[in-house]
Amino acid sequence: MRILAVDIGTGTQDILLFDSSGPVENSPKLVLPSPTAIAAARIRRATASRRPVILTGTIAGGGPCAWAIEDHLRAGLPAFATPDAARTFDDDLERVRELGITIVSDDEAVRLDAETVTLRDLDLDAIRAALAAFEVPTAFDGIAVGCLDHGEAPPGTSDRIFRFQHLARVVQTRNDLLAFATAPADLPPYLTRARATVAAATPEAPTAFMDTGPAAALGALHDERLGRAPESLVLNLGNMHLLGFHLRGRTIASLFEHHTGEVGDAQIETFAQRLADGTLTNDEVFSSKGHGALHLDRSIVSPALPPVVAVTGPQRGRLARSTLQPVFVAPFGDMMIAGCFGLLRAFAEVYPWARHDIEARLGTLAA
Missing domain, CATH: 3.40.50.1100 (Rossmann fold)
Known part of the structure; x- marks a missing residue:
C-alpha cells in the first residue's frame, strides 16, 4: 500500500510517500518550500x-x-x-x-x-514530477493531507476566535487527537481552505484530512521516548503557529494555540508550565494575539511538568536551552515529517481497510 502524506505549512510542505512493503525509513521523503x-x-x-x-x-x-x-x-x-x-x-x-x-x-x-x-495548497503534478525524476512510482492508494484552516468566520467574528472554537468543538465531542481525522464528506462548510485542498486530491485517490497541529502532536507520539511516557507535554513550534498539548496517550488534558512570532521564549515556557498545571486561561492567550486555551480533563493536572516535554516543528531551536529541558522528538528518525505520521494515522482512522498495513509499520498508539 502506498499512501502520499502531505503536511502543508507556512514555510515548508513536508511530504512522505509511505510504502507498506518496506521499512518506514526507506519511504521517499521531501521537505520543500510551501x-x-x-x-x-x-x-x-x-x-x-x-x-x-x-x-x-x-x-x-x-x-x-x-x-x-x-x-x-x-x-x-x-x-x-x-x-x-x-x-x-x-x-x-x-x-x-x-x-x-x-x-x-x-x-x-x-x-x-x-x-x-x-x-493552490496541493500540486500533485509537481509532486509526481519530483518523484518521477528519481524513478519513484507515482500511483497512490490514498492521499492524506493537512493544513491549518482558520475557517470562514461570520462577519464581525475574529478569525482567531472562530478557529479556536472549531478546535474546541472537535475535542469536546470526542477527546482524542484522532477526532481531527476527517473524511472529505465530513469537512464542515466553513473550512474552506481544507475543502479546497481535499478537492485537489479526491479525484486521484481516497483522501483523508487532518489539521496540521493535531497531526504534528500525533506524529510526535511515534518517537520511542514519547511513546513510552504515560503523560506528556507536546509543543509544536511551526513557522507561523505554536500549539501545545498536554496528553495522556492520545487523550487531551489541555491545549493552547498561539502565533509563534508573537511570543518570546520565556513566554512559551510559562504558557507550557501553566498549561500543564491547569492555570493557563483562554483570555490570557487571546489577549496576547494568540487563539486560545482549553482545559478538558483536570484530573491530569499537576504542579509538576509531565515526565516528558517534547518539542517538534521547524522553530524548535528556540527552546534548545529551555528550562523545560525538552526532548527534541524525531519519529522514525525525522522531525520534519512528524506531521506526516499523524496524517497516516488519520488515513487509517477514516479508512479502516488501510489500518492493518499502516499499523504493521507504525505500530499501535495507546488511546
Whole structure:
C-alpha cells in the first residue's frame, strides 16, 4: 500500500510517500518550500520585472504570498485576482478590494496582460514530477493531507476566535487527537481552505484530512521516548503557529494555540508550565494575539511538568536551552515529517481497510 502524506505549512510542505512493503525509513521523503512561499516568489519576480499580477486558482494559505502582494501593491503595480483566489486574503471580497486588489472573473483573467500566479495548497503534478525524476512510482492508494484552516468566520467574528472554537468543538465531542481525522464528506462548510485542498486530491485517490497541529502532536507520539511516557507535554513550534498539548496517550488534558512570532521564549515556557498545571486561561492567550486555551480533563493536572516535554516543528531551536529541558522528538528518525505520521494515522482512522498495513509499520498508539 502506498499512501502520499502531505503536511502543508507556512514555510515548508513536508511530504512522505509511505510504502507498506518496506521499512518506514526507506519511504521517499521531501521537505520543500510551501505553496504560499512558492507563490510569493513568483509574485516578487513579477514585482521586480514591474509587471502586473493576476492571481488564479483556489483559496490557499496566506502569509508569505499575502505579504508579497502587499509589497507589489506598495510598489504601485496592479494586482488582479479571481474570486476563489482572492479569498486567500480574506473571505470578504470587499475587504480584498480595499487592499487594492481588483477582482475579475475567470474569463477576464485569461485576457489580462499580466503574470499569472496560481494559488493552490496541493500540486500533485509537481509532486509526481519530483518523484518521477528519481524513478519513484507515482500511483497512490490514498492521499492524506493537512493544513491549518482558520475557517470562514461570520462577519464581525475574529478569525482567531472562530478557529479556536472549531478546535474546541472537535475535542469536546470526542477527546482524542484522532477526532481531527476527517473524511472529505465530513469537512464542515466553513473550512474552506481544507475543502479546497481535499478537492485537489479526491479525484486521484481516497483522501483523508487532518489539521496540521493535531497531526504534528500525533506524529510526535511515534518517537520511542514519547511513546513510552504515560503523560506528556507536546509543543509544536511551526513557522507561523505554536500549539501545545498536554496528553495522556492520545487523550487531551489541555491545549493552547498561539502565533509563534508573537511570543518570546520565556513566554512559551510559562504558557507550557501553566498549561500543564491547569492555570493557563483562554483570555490570557487571546489577549496576547494568540487563539486560545482549553482545559478538558483536570484530573491530569499537576504542579509538576509531565515526565516528558517534547518539542517538534521547524522553530524548535528556540527552546534548545529551555528550562523545560525538552526532548527534541524525531519519529522514525525525522522531525520534519512528524506531521506526516499523524496524517497516516488519520488515513487509517477514516479508512479502516488501510489500518492493518499502516499499523504493521507504525505500530499501535495507546488511546
